[in-house]
Amino acid sequence: MRVLIRLAGLCGMVLTPLMAGEFRLAPPAPSLDRWVYPFGDFGGDRPVAPTFASFDPRFDTRDAQALFGWDTASQLATNSGPDRYLIRRVRIGLTIQADQKFVYDPSFDPFQTFLTNHPAAVPDSDPGRPVELYGAGYRNGFSDETWTETSPFGAVYPITSTNIALGTRNVFAAMHGEDGRLMDVSNNVGQYNAAWTHAPFEVRPWALGLTTNAGVGELVPAGARFVFEVDLADPQVAGYFQAALDSGRLRVVVSSLSPAIQITPGGIGGGGNGDYPQWVTRENLLFDGPDAPSLEMEGTLVGDDDTDQDGHPDDWERFWFRDLSPTRDSDSDQDGATDAEERVAGTDPSRAASRLQILAVGFDAGAARLRFTIAPSRRYRVEASPVLGGWSLVSGETRYPEPGVAEFVGSPGGQASGSDARFFRVVVEE
Numbered sequence: 139m140r141v142l143i144r145l146a147g148l149c150g151m152v153l154t155p156l157m158a159g160e161f162r163l164a165p166p167a168p169s170l171d172r173w174v175y176p177f178g179d180f181g182g183d184r185p186v187a188p189t190f191a192s193f194d195p196r197f198d199t200r201d202a203q204a205l206f207g208w209d210t211a212s213q214l215a216t217n218s219g220p221d222r223y224l225i226r227r228v229r230i231g232l233t234i235q236a237d238q239k240f241v242y243d244p245s246f247d248p249f250q251t252f253l254t255n256h257p258a259a260v261p262d263s264d265p266g267r268p269v270e271l272y273g274a275g276y277r278n279g280f281s282d283e284t285w286t287e288t289s290p291f292g293a294v295y296p297i298t299s300t301n302i303a304l305g306t307r308n309v310f311a312a313m314h315g316e317d318g319r320l321m322d323v324s325n326n327v328g329q330y331n332a333a334w335t336h337a338p339f340e341v342r343p344w345a346l347g348l349t350t351n352a353g354v355g356e357l358v359p360a361g362a363r364f365v366f367e368v369d370l371a372d373p374q375v376a377g378y379f380q381a382a383l384d385s386g387r388l389r390v391v392v393s394s395l396s397p398a399i400q401i402t403p404g405g406i407g408g409g410g411n412g413d414y415p416q417w418v419t420r421e422n423l424l425f426d427g428p429d430a431p432s433l434e435m436e437g438t439l440v441g442d443d444d445t446d447q448d449g450h451p452d453d454w455e456r457f458w459f460r461d462l463s464p465t466r467d468s469d470s471d472q473d474g475a476t477d478a479e480e481r482v483a484g485t486d487p488s489r490a491a492s493r494l495q496i497l498a499v500g501f502d503a504g505a506a507r508l509r510f511t512i513a514p515s516r517r518y519r520v521e522a523s524p525v526l527g528g529w530s531l532v533s534g535e536t537r538y539p540e541p542g543v544a545e546f547v548g549s550p551g552g553q554a555s556g557s558d559a560r561f562f563r564v565v566v567e568e
């Protein structure tokens with residue numbers, strides 16, 4: 139059945155010996171996978187998980203999603219604390235089962251390109267639709283701990299209702315919202331009809347699926363292998379995978395907005411011809427072994443050993459520098475933050491562009507507004523002082539307007555002093 143000969147994967151990698159603390163995870167198969175499609179009782183046994191969109195406003199636009207999960211506890215110790223898992227790479231590999239059903243598009247398509255029946259529509263600049271990878275979010279009391287391959291969906295209403303299956307997924311493709319929490323991206327293209335409106339918003343996929351088995355704009359053959367290299371430059375995404383290793387439950391959701399065949403009365407987008415990606419699951423007997431869904435993950439689990447007694451765990455030093463060259467007071471990248479400070483802050487001590495810093499500050503009518511950089515799996519508090527001393531906590535709200543940046547708004551309160559001046563600082567909580 140295999141129609142392609144592939145020379146990808148581990149054969150092409152030069153494997154260097156692992157140092158203490160380093161890990162290279164490559165579980166033989168997912169622990170679970172699931173076609174996230176709330177119509178019919180498919181359980182977790184389906185050998186193929188198609189991903190497609192519905193532009194009928196009574197359904198989630200990302201109508202059929204595919205979840206893949208790996209339990210990593212048998213490969214790597216859990217419960218060390220998320221910040222101890224320093225991750226260099228997360229790579230997921232998936233195989234297409236159905237032959238020549240969709241066109242390969244390796245680049246992001248903005249949501250406006252799906253609004254075929256709306257004034258804000260813009261044309262798709264390239265043929266096809268990309269395949270996107272996200273984290274997994276949960277609702278209705280489910281979590282990565284309780285949700286399984288056989289967990290139920292929520293209600294599906296009659297075909298005559300104005301809401302047939304909106305927001306009914308108990309697990310869904312998710313990215314971090316402005317509040318820092320995982321949010322459902324199932325309807326980011328927007329939904330319009332007489333009864334209600336969901337405003338569109340743009341998404342930031344954590345990875346796009348890339349393949350060498352089809353040219354850009356060409357039909358994808360059966361057996362094509364897609365690789366999703368996760369963007370770990372986004373601290374919240376990196377933090378998601380740190381938390382996954384800490385819990386031992388790593389889950390990702392694949393989605394694509396190739397339209398389903400159904401006609402879409404009143405829909406924001408057009409109907410399709412039934413052509414969309416169809417992904418091999420772990421239950422697929424025709425595509426197994428190297429064609430099965432795969433996870434590769436590289437990094438370091440930081441232990442306590444500190445053989446050169448400089449305060450830095452050896453594993454942390456080797457992850458960033460391959461040796462123990464940092465010292466107690468060194469600033470290896472000369473960005474003004476010592477290696478010790480960068481270790482606590484979770485920033486990259488080998489790159490000057492990465493450090494904890496306040497990017498902008500405003501103080502107006504008693505309210506302070508600060509923008510500062512964030513790092514994976516870190517919490518922060520803002521403190522204020524009129525005199526650079528006697529710092530006091532400022533309570534307020536933190537939002538995340540763009541990747542890697544937090545914006546805090548709060549009031550430092552009325553401190554009795556002769557001046558309205560305030561100093562602010564951002565403190566990493568240890």
Ligand SMILES: [Ca+2]
Nearest residue numbers: 262264265266
């Ligand atoms: Ca396109």
Ligand SMILES: [Ca+2]
Nearest residue numbers: 444450451452
């Ligand atoms: Ca050390």
Ligand SMILES: [Ca+2]
Nearest residue numbers: 469471473475
């Ligand atoms: Ca530094």
Ligand SMILES: [Ca+2]
Nearest residue numbers: 486487489492
């Ligand atoms: Ca740095």
